[in-house]
Amino acid sequence: MTEHRQTVALDQLLRLVDLFSRDMAARFERDGLTPARTHLLWVLHHSGPSTGRALAQALRVTPRNVTGLVDALASDGMVERRPHPTDRRAMLVCLTAKGTESMTKMADDHRRLADLLFGTLPRARLAEFTATITDLADRLDRAIADEEATRS
Amino acid sequence: MTEHRQTVALDQLLRLVDLFSRDMAARFERDGLTPARTHLLWVLHHSGPSTGRALAQALRVTPRNVTGLVDALASDGMVERRPHPTDRRAMLVCLTAKGTESMTKMADDHRRLADLLFGTLPRARLAEFTATITDLADRLDRAIADEEATRS
DNA sequence: TATTGTTATACTCTATAACTATA
DNA sequence: TATAGTTATAGAGTATAACAATA
Numbered sequence: 588m589t590e591h592r593q594t595v596a597l598d599q600l601l602r603l604v605d606l607f608s609r610d611m612a613a614r615f616e617r618d619g620l621t622p623a624r625t626h627l628l629w630v631l632h633h634s635g636p637s638t639g640r641a642l643a644q645a646l647r648v649t650p651r652n653v654t655g656l657v658d659a660l661a662s663d664g665m666v667e668r669r670p671h672p673t674d675r676r677a678m679l680v681c682l683t684a685k686g687t688e689s690m691t692k693m694a695d696d697h698r699r700l701a702d703l704l705f706g707t708l709p710r711a712r713l714a715e716f717t718a719t720i721t722d723l724a725d726r727l728d729r730a731i732a733d734e735e736a737t738r739s
Numbered sequence: 740m741t742e743h744r745q746t747v748a749l750d751q752l753l754r755l756v757d758l759f760s761r762d763m764a765a766r767f768e769r770d771g772l773t774p775a776r777t778h779l780l781w782v783l784h785h786s787g788p789s790t791g792r793a794l795a796q797a798l799r800v801t802p803r804n805v806t807g808l809v810d811a812l813a814s815d816g817m818v819e820r821r822p823h824p825t826d827r828r829a830m831l832v833c834l835t836a837k838g839t840e841s842m843t844k845m846a847d848d849h850r851r852l853a854d855l856l857f858g859t860l861p862r863a864r865l866a867e868f869t870a871t872i873t874d875l876a877d878r879l880d881r882a883i884a885d886e887e888a889t890r891s
Numbered sequence: 892t893a894t895t896g897t898t899a900t901a902c903t904c905t906a907t908a909a910c911t912a913t914a
Numbered sequence: 915t916a917t918a919g920t921t922a923t924a925g926a927g928t929a930t931a932a933c934a935a936t937a
Contacts, residue, residue, distance in 0.1 A: 592862070593853035596869045603876040604756045609799075610883055623927060639896060647761075652928055654897060659926085676895040676936045701745035703882060704875055710744070716871050717748045719864070723856055724755040730855060731762050775904060791919060804905060806920060811903085828913045828918045894937070905926080914917070 614696065618689060619663070625693070627656050628665060628682065632690035636679040638671065665689065766848065770841060771815070777845070779808050780817060780834065784842035788831040790823065817841065 608622075615625045623646075630645045631637060639657070643650045657680055660666045665686035671677035682690065705713055760774075767777045775798075782797045783789060791809070795802045809832055812818045817838035823829035834842065857865055 591850060591853065592865060592869075593857040594850055596857050596865060596872065597849065597853040599869055599872045599876060600755075601759070603752075603872055603879065604759050606876055606879045606883065607753070607756050608760075610879060613883070613886070621926070640894085648927085649929060650896060651898090651930085655927075671895095674895080674937075676934095678896075697749065698743060698746055701743065701749040704878060705745040705748050708871070712867075712871070713744060713748060715864075716868070717744075717751055719860070719868050720748070720751045720755055724751060724758055726856060727755065727758045727762060731758065731765070734765070773903070792917085800904085801906060802919060803907085803921090807904075823918090826914075826918080828911095830919075892937100895935085896933105897935100898933075899931085901929085903926100903928080906924080908922085910919105910921075912918085912920100914915100 618693075620689075624656055624660055624665075627653070627660065628686055628690055629693070631666065631680060631682050631686070632694075636669070636681040638677045638679060640677070642680060660686070770845075772841075776808055776812055776817075779805070779812065780838055780842055781845070783818065783832060783834050783838070784846070788821070788833040790829045790831060792829070794832060812838070 612622055615622055620628070626646055627642060630642060634641070634645070637645070639650055639653045642657075643653045646653070657666060657668065661668065664683055666680050667683055669679045669681055671679050705716075708716065763777075764774055767774055770777075772780070778798055779794060782794060786793070786797070789797070791802055791805045794809075795805045798805070809818060809820065813820065816835055818832050819835055821831045821833055823831050857868075860868065
């Protein structure tokens with residue numbers, strides 16, 4: 588008897604999720620970074636200088652957690668704290684030159700990985716794949732939002 | 740100017756990865772479980788009673804780590820340690836009735852999630868999607884293995 | 892009063908190294 | 915001598931709660 592087709596698809600997807608996590612963690616480690624710290628740098632790279640509050644929301648962690656990550660990244664010379672121009676309670680976390688360089692390299696890596704994975708896929712099939720993935724993510728996003736709404 | 744098609748696909752895939760991680764962690768937490776502990780239970784559910792060594796390899800963590808996870812799961816009544824029948828150095832970690840029940844429910848959830856995500860996808864398109872995902876995972880797996888080989 | 896970030900404290904996951912009991 | 919699992923120790927990520935400075 589054959590296995591449930593939908594479950595097979597989900598299992599393969601979870602296998603891919605696991606491989607991604609491992610591969611990315613290994614890449615980060617080569618640069619002396621951890622997934623959590625890289626995530627913060629990545630947000631900074633795409634959003635520009637941000638307050639701790641904004642980072643906490645983007646990363647979905649507590650402000651306390653951001654303090655620790657920024658401390659670690661600052662002592663590595665990847666980011667620096669600057670005073671907020673209008674709110675003296677707040678600070679702005681900014682990428683240093685070193686942090687910017689690291690993120691630029693990571694963006695290159697990112698594109699190379701995309702090419703490695705999808706470069707040989709025919710254009711039409713890639714388009715369909717992207718559509719399917721996007722649809723799945725949207726559906727999962729909605730399911731999570733519903734769950735959270737129900738639970739509150 | 741349009742964005743690199745392959746990068747868009749990768750970004751959507753990573754978005755899906757993130758949503759999966761969050762959704763699964765939230766599900767586990769409702770059962771009082773963490774991702775790492777659930778992973779161990781899941782392996783046990785599929786492989787049957789296992790030695791610490793076998794678990795460490797399956798989870799890709801150190802034996803020391805397994806000791807801690809088994810300690811926590813044992814004090815929650817999810818698993819128990821039994822003497823190995825032939826090797827007195829070793830132990831066998833076994834699911835208790837409570838642990839088995841928890842994993843059975845999780846397998847049901849798993850199937851329901853698969854249906855939620857893929858239930859409405861036409862059969863042919865699901866087949867193609869599964870093939871693409873499997874191919875991607877295989878390719879990534881090979882890339883990781885190559886990396887590790889080069890680095891040693 | 893509410894908000895921003897920090898200090899204080901604690902728990903989980905993870906690793907390396909040293910040790911015990913057994914093979 | 916090698917292997918299985920544990921104790922000892924340490925670091926990273928995360929959370930809650932209390933607090934200071936500012937809005």
